[in-house]
Amino acid sequence: MANLPNGTSNSNNGSYAPNGLAANGQINGNILPSAGHYADMQTLMASMETLSGWLQQNREEWAQLQEGLGRVERLHPGTLSAAGIEHLGGEGIANGGGGEVQAAAAPRSTDDDGGERPTLMGLQTQLSASHSRISDLESQLRSQETLQTLYESTLTDATDRIRQYCFAQQSYITSLHSHYLGLLEQSREEVVEAQLVHQGWQEGLGRLSGMVREALKSSEDGALPYVGEIRGLRDENRRLRKMVGWSEPPDSEDETEEREGYGQRRRERARASQGSNEAVRGDEGGGGG
Structure with a gap:
């Protein structure tokens, strides 16, 4: 081989x-x-x-x-x-x-x-x-x-x-x-809806604050003529008593309460107006964030 x-x-x-x-x-x-x-x-x-x-x-x-x-x-x-x-x-x-x-x-x-x-x-x-x-x-x-x-x-x-x-x-x-894209889209829609609801709530709160201020103002404006008239009558009564030699009467409890109540109402109105304005500004700042 x-x-x-x-x-x-x-x-x-x-x-x-x-x-x-x-x-x-x-x-x-x-x-x-x-x-x-x-x-x-x-x-x-x-x-x-x-x-x-x-x-x-x-x-x-x-x-x-x-x-x-x-x-x-x-x-x-x-x-x-x-x-x-x-x-x-x-x-x-x-x-x-x-x-x-x-x-x-x-x-x-x-x-x-x-x-x-x-x-x-x-x-x-x-x-x-x-x-x-x-x-x-x-x-x-x-x-x-x-x-x-x-x-x-x-x-x-x-x-x-x-x-x-x-x-x-x-x-x-x-x-x-x-x-995951579907979940993300759903989350975006929910966020947009929540923002719209929050914006509507802010607008409603602003309208409510304005209505409260107008109501307080109209209430005070309605009571203002009567308060001025009562104060004028009291001043006139003091002058007349003074002219005839009478002593001036002490302030009644109603007058004191009226003055105190009027001042308290003014302070409460100022606080309410300030609080509503701060709430609206805070909501606007939170919504913008």
Whole structure:
């Protein structure tokens, strides 16, 4: 057996690109696999090229073995049939020529073979070794093809699962974003509504304060003529008593209470007006904040 070839490829591998992928750059419909896939495919293609080289070498050795069997048959006709060895010469003994098949049937002299006389046992041993080698190479080739198919199916399944997971996560994030946007919009509407209610309450409070001030003012304005008239009568009574020499009468309780009540009412009105103004200003400041 000769040494193993180094990267020898046959015509069956011409459809593969240098990076280990097919010429169209696709495998099972997946475009641009990962970098690990490139490395694995390059290793697999290198192994397949090596196996193809071994197969080509075994074919050459098989052709040489057929040629040797042809020489044995030419030297000793009927020897291979008697030994139970079938001579496979369908494609020609040496180069596939039909003339050599016809020439193999005619006996040749010893000088035609150049003195080479391979033994039957040696030819049988080489034939068995070649068959065993071919079987091993075919078994390795099938295992490599099975491994490649398994790798491609696993890669396709993993890609589909990753794509589905990414789509599910994207859908979840989109729905969550929409939910929080809806909550934010609802909160904004509630804030706007509360601001409108607060603004209406401030306007009502301002109107109420104005009405209270007007009521107090109208009440005081209505009582003012009577108070002035009563005060004038009391002053006139004092002057008349003083003119006739009578002593001035002490202030009655009603007059004292009237003066005190009038002053108290004025103070209460001032406090109420000031308090309502401060409340309105405070509400306006809070609403603006």
